Amino acid sequence: xxxxxxxxxxxxxxxxxxxxxxxxxxxxxxxxxxxxxxxxxxxxxxxxxxxxxxxxxxxxxxxxxxxxxxxxxxxxxxxxxxxxxxxxxxxxxxxxxxxxxxxxxxxxxxxxxxxxxxxxxxxxxxxxxxxxxxxxxxxxxxxxxxxxxxxxxxxxxxxxxxxxxxxxxxxxxxxxxxxxxxxxxxxxxxxxxxxxxxxxxxxxxxxxxxxxxxxxxxxxxxxxxxxxxxxxxxxxxxxxxxxxxxxxxxxxxxxxxxxxxxxxxxxxxxxxxxxxxxxxxxxxxxxxxxxxxxxxxxxxxxxxxxxxxxxxxxxxxxxxxxxxxxxxxxxxxxxxxxxxxxxxxxxxxxxxxxxxxxxxxxxxxxxxxxxxxxxxxxxxxxxxxxxxxxxxxxxxxxxxxxxxxxxxxxxxxxxxxxxxxxxxxxxxxxxxxx
Numbered sequence: 001x002x003x004x005x006x007x008x009x010x011x012x013x014x015x016x017x018x019x020x021x022x023x024x025x026x027x028x029x030x031x032x033x034x035x036x037x038x039x040x041x042x043x044x045x046x047x048x049x050x051x052x053x054x055x056x057x058x059x060x061x062x063x064x065x066x067x068x069x070x071x072x073x074x075x076x077x078x079x080x081x082x083x084x085x086x087x088x089x090x091x092x093x094x095x096x097x098x099x100x101x102x103x104x105x106x107x108x109x110x111x112x113x114x115x116x117x118x119x120x121x122x123x124x125x126x127x128x129x130x131x132x133x134x135x136x137x138x139x140x141x142x143x144x145x146x147x148x149x150x151x152x153x154x155x156x157x158x159x160x161x162x163x164x165x166x167x168x169x170x171x172x173x174x175x176x177x178x179x180x181x182x183x184x185x186x187x188x189x190x191x192x193x194x195x196x197x198x199x200x201x202x203x204x205x206x207x208x209x210x211x212x213x214x215x216x217x218x219x220x221x222x223x224x225x226x227x228x229x230x231x232x233x234x235x236x237x238x239x240x241x242x243x244x245x246x247x248x249x250x251x252x253x254x255x256x257x258x259x260x261x262x263x264x265x266x267x268x269x270x271x272x273x274x275x276x277x278x279x280x281x282x283x284x285x286x287x288x289x290x291x292x293x294x295x296x297x298x299x300x301x302x303x304x305x306x307x308x309x310x311x312x313x314x315x316x317x318x319x320x321x322x323x324x325x326x327x328x329x330x331x332x333x334x335x336x337x338x339x340x341x342x343x344x345x346x347x348x349x350x351x352x353x354x355x356x357x358x359x360x361x362x363x364x365x366x367x368x369x370x371x372x373x374x375x376x377x378x379x380x381x382x383x384x385x386x387x388x389x390x391x392x393x394x395x396x397x398x399x400x401x402x403x404x405x406x407x408x409x410x411x412x413x414x415x416x417x418x419x420x421x422x423x424x425x426x427x428x429x430x431x432x433x434x
Contacts, residue, residue: 005393086114103419244386
């Protein structure tokens with residue numbers, strides 16, 4: 001396949017929603033990007049619509065049950081802080097950066113999910129120290145490109161304040177600028193989470209979220225400036241996209257409380273899960289219900305009866321219950337026995353030591369136990385789409401696509417880079433390519 005562009009720069013603004021589009025049109029750098037661009041302000045996300053499955057879909061063109069990243073975190077009942085799907089090894093099949101490397105292209109990624117230990121030349125993976133004996137710097141260096149990360153930290157590490165926002169994104173953007181100018185990668189993947197963080201802890205339409213959008217506009221301007229400074233303006237394609245939207249919530253649902261009361265979840269005197277027959281694994285706006293023993297018909301019957309009963313009353317917060325076959329059709333984990341969808345205003349937590357429903361307080365959010373806003377919901381929720389904007393070499397200007405799907409982005413990127421992702425769940429959006 002012939003390459004359409006020499007340099008593809010993909011910037012993911014985590015939690016960027018179609019509802020933000022009216023504001024993007026007025027912000028100077030997004031307005032500049034939209035001018036003579038190809039764009040879609042109605043991109044359907046995946047199920048569950050959480051960050052790690054979404055970003056893996058973007059680089060594979062596949063649904064979660066095809067690429068294997070079915071949630072942000074692993075199923076680890078009893079572990080206080082479950083590990084995330086940080087590592088490339090969890091992905092089934094190939095990725096955009098794998099195929100780019102095979103084609104001899106220079107690849108780079110900054111905090112792109114599920115890239116730990118990936119074969120990316122300049123790799124700063126999104127991974128954090130998740131055990132008391134881990135150290136953040138060592139964990140990052142071990143799982144990415146050590147010399148590259150040391151270089152970026154030497155140049156820009158003073159900007160960062162641990163994992164706090166907005167300093168983290170400011171550090172990532174300065175590192176992105178340096179990478180574009182000094183490395184000139186053919187594929188660059190950048191993940192920014194400032195907006196997502198502000199929405200979680202302040203609400204979807206909060207002043208903090210609006211401020212994050214202004215900061216993102218400034219960050220976009222710096223990246224565009226770096227492309228020009230590197231002399232790549234006529235040879236590069238820049239893409240700005242979102243992975244999912246989000247919805248405000250005021251109540252948390254704790255299905256494991258009921259599973260514990262039914263004897264399907266056992267805890268010790270310290271409150272730690274020591275055994276389970278059924279377990280609710282949260283995806284925030286949705287959740288998986290797993291059965292430990294697939295031959296345990298009694299437990300399955302108890303679980304079905306429980307959720308059918310809960311579904312009958314709106315106060316229980318559950319909008320839909322899907323069988324594993326239905327979850328598979330939607331692209332979610334077919335190994336789950338059931339998948340449950342929260343009503344708007346509710347989301348799921350894995351706690352088992354509180355009430356079934358908890359109204360979220362200011363103190364809960366300040367102490368980071370709960371949030372004011374979540375994603376993970378079904379793509380069928382109203383006003384829940386995200387956006388896609390592409391401009392530069394190989395892109396047909398002034399082209400609006402009425403609708404597209406997140407799975408279409410990977411195949412489209414593959415076309416631009418002249419590589420092949422093989423058979424995918426999505427399609428290349430040829431309408432935007434010259």
